[in-house]
Amino acid sequence: MTESIVQVINVSREFRRDQITIPVLAGMNLSVDPGGYLALMGPSGSGKTTLLNLIAGLDRPTSGSVIVCGQDLGRSSETELAKWRSRHVGFIFQMYNLIPVLTAWENVELPLTLTSLSRRERDEHVRTALQVVGLGDRMDHYPRQLSGGQEQRVAIARAIVTDPDLIVADEPTGDLDAKSASEILDLMQRLNQEFQKTIIMVTHDPHAAARASRTLHLEKGVLVSEVSSDRTQKVAP
């Protein structure tokens, strides 16, 4: 039996605004196997981005455990989490979030500056990542010189350049036209199937979710249903 790469065990997350406590996730349980492709869906405020942030080590649960790649994230310090993220997680954002003063090459190289790789090894990693996303000919372009789809490809190259165990994507096609969105989803599917990358994606788009092997629906901080790639649906208890 394969050990899960992500284990979310009875997790709750609450936020405090002034004197008011706002529960966002309540008693969440979830596991994701290595090489899985999970889509998180639900209306705004359902807690899907909060769940993604917890799994990516950007946030800590109020109660319960989040164990990813063998690390109990709730028990890790901020410094430990930063180091852990640099080794295990690749991020893809809705607005791409590239650094505007750096070229495509330099943006992709950015996470590698946190590693001990030599200059030559870094160059090899960056070249490979840009070729995987099909931007080998745009290496010296700045983000403003690229289309939205190309920017997101650079962001994906940046996410995979350290060869992370897990890729988290928050609305990766939310800002793209249909054609570019489809190309990005093709690329993510390729990363999952060809390179066995575990992907967790938050999306509102059913077409995007359909590319995942598993889709979870959240509402008001609880899991309400799960759809597998074989289209079987389970309703959460």
Next chain:
Amino acid sequence: MYTLKYVWRNVRRNSVRSLLTVLSVGFSLALMTVLYGFLASTDTYRQEASLSNRIVVMNIQGFAGSLPISAVDDVRRTKSVAAAVPLAWYGGAYQDERMPFATFATDPAAFFDVWPDYTIPQEQLKAWQNNRQGCIIDRRIAERRGWSIGTRIPLKSSIYPFPLDLEISGIFDSPKNTDSLYFHWDYLNEGLRQVSFPELDNAGTVFARVESKDDMTGVIKAVDDRFGSSDTPTRSQTEAAFAKMFADMLGNVQVLIRNIGLAVVFSLSLVTANAMAMAMRERVTEIAVLKAIGFSRGRVLLLVLGEAFLISMLGGVVGVAVGCVFLQAMNQAIPQFFPLALNELAGLWMTYGLIAAAFLGIVSGIVPALQAARLSVINGLRRIA
């Protein structure tokens, strides 16, 4: 290398803002360099004077009074005095220049006995001593004005109704720029007699060299005791104390200048901090992304601090360079206030200016840097996403 490139690109991101910040730092540090250079000049005279074994004898009323020429011989006769000369301020104006350099009437026969650290070729000294209208000038004046032996120098004074028609007999060298011209006391006194000036035989002050530094206190007491019951009681002091008295006359100005300098640095740190804070506010999401992909607090702090540091150092380099150009120009134009040439100040003031710039960079960058380092990734990403 990558980090430096990133920091440099961030500096250039809003080039107008960065340029204005660099210029404001540069302009202020240029001002500071000039002001502190001026103070250094006055301090240097005091330090130089503390090494000499000369004393200054002046009227107890200070510069408001004077001493009779007979006082010079009285001082010379005092035990342990090696040499003494009168030194009367003439305040000569040259052509349209009100105070081109310091001008003193003195005794050529004993002048170099009081200042043995000044040097002049023997034949030039003899020529000066033999020429009643002769004068000697500091080599720096000669070089600056292109004057040589034989050049005639007409001078007018706002103190004495007798204009001088001097001829350069000699050019002397001194350890530091004196920016001074010395001429015959006799020539001035005789001229004043011709125009029936009421205050004749006025030595001004008396400068004397004492045989040993250990004897200075005794000589000062002996001189003041001797003149204590005369018409012109004296106040004698070491040359170091005399220099300090001059510096103390500038005392409040010095404090003012130093405080202005500090105020400028402080207000600039606020300006630069504001520019950095604005830059960081525009980059909240970017910083959140850096932290998301694994940049530690310390690394983010260094990135922001590095940017503030770089901007300030650029300003510092500009400011010190401009300040040095000004100091050099001041040294050429008004050496009596800026006697130290750039090569005597440059190392010191470049270092101080750059240290001030570095300090400014760190102080102005620390608050925005801490804010960036403490930024919550989630809040930062939420700003746009």
